[in-house]
Amino acid sequence: MLTNNEIKTIRSLKDKKFRDELGLFVVEGEKMVSEALDSALEVSAVYRMEEIGAAAMAKISHLTTPSPVLAVVRIPSDPVPESLEGLSVALDSVRDPGNMGTIIRLADWFDASFIFCSPDCVDPYNPKVVQATMGAIFRKKIIHCDIPQLCRRYKAGGKPVYGTFLDGDDIYRSRLESEGLIVMGNESNGISPAVAAEVDARLLIPSFGGSGAESLNVAVATAITLSEFKRRG
16 A cells, blocks of 8 residues: 555656656556666656556556556766767757657667756656667766766867767768767757867768758667768767
């Protein structure tokens, strides 16, 4: 039987303020909860509809249609690693939950080493982001940090920093290294001037056939960019 305090606490995790305060987030769905339990993350509690009842599950669920199972998971606290090996993605002010969730899923698919987020990105543990990752959030390290400072660390270690721009060089004709940092920018404004100043190589995903589109969605651009880097091997 759920207490009123438990219900209140779980419902509060819909808001970033309380997720930050309590260090917890919610996971819903059989597959997602199963992946959480199999991951290295700490699962604080699991609630099943068959045990607590449909009415109680409806009260704690963050979904329009409650799932049969919900888990409360502790938010990991990962510092910027000492060793910046492999190819990683940095997100500069990505605000849309769907984009964030899809990019985390893409980073998992293309085996990016880390996902770095600027402090003003949408919270990766927002319920909409968590659902959009389809479980990838349990497999990738997501680290909040100062992105310009991170770029300088990569360059100091002799590793390139790439960014996508509308005035960049054609990605399909550019030299791409197998290790380094790829910066993806805000949905409306792209990469901020402070971060752009730290980018070594400005890349462009060219349009074909006289497309009238102004730009690509940031998640789509991330997919194309990661695919091209990995294709080169």
